Amino acid sequence: PFRQALIIAGIAACGALYAVHCVCFAGALRWSDRVMLLGSVLVMCVLLVVVCLNIVTCWIATSFSGFKSEMRTAWLQHLAARPDAICAIQSHLQCSGFNLSCAEVHHSECPQDCDVSNSFTEPCYSVAYDVTVQYFKLLTVWTVI
Secondary structure (H helix, E strand, O other), X not given: OHHHHHHHHHHHHHHHHHHHHHHHHHHHHHHOOHHHHHHHHHHHHHHHHHHHHHHHHHHHHXXXXXXXXXXXXXXXXXXXXXHHHHHHHHHHHOOOOOOOOOOOOOOOOOOOOOOXXXXXXXXXXXXXXXXXXXXXXXXXXXXXX
């Protein structure tokens, strides 16, 4: 549901910006009004800024030195307080453990009583990292469109 809502919101925002841009550009061509041309340029500048912000945010989020340690801390806190939530995350992402998979060796990052989700061979950090990058790429592409 959240993913679909994000996609719909992105499409709506891009559609609105595109419509405003088209109106401004058509007005500039038809009436040669400098204000319309200025509006069109401003909309294009806003779109460019949003694209740049998406790229920078993705870069910061994924290359930030504390990104992995913050995620691991949250993982361990949820593992202690709500292991069922970790099981659900593992099942949804089809991964197990955080840095190391739980498929071969059960270790401290593996929740108890999650036999099905602990059998996945991919560690959850690498899957979560890929998902994060994909969301930012998707957001950037929709912004450009």
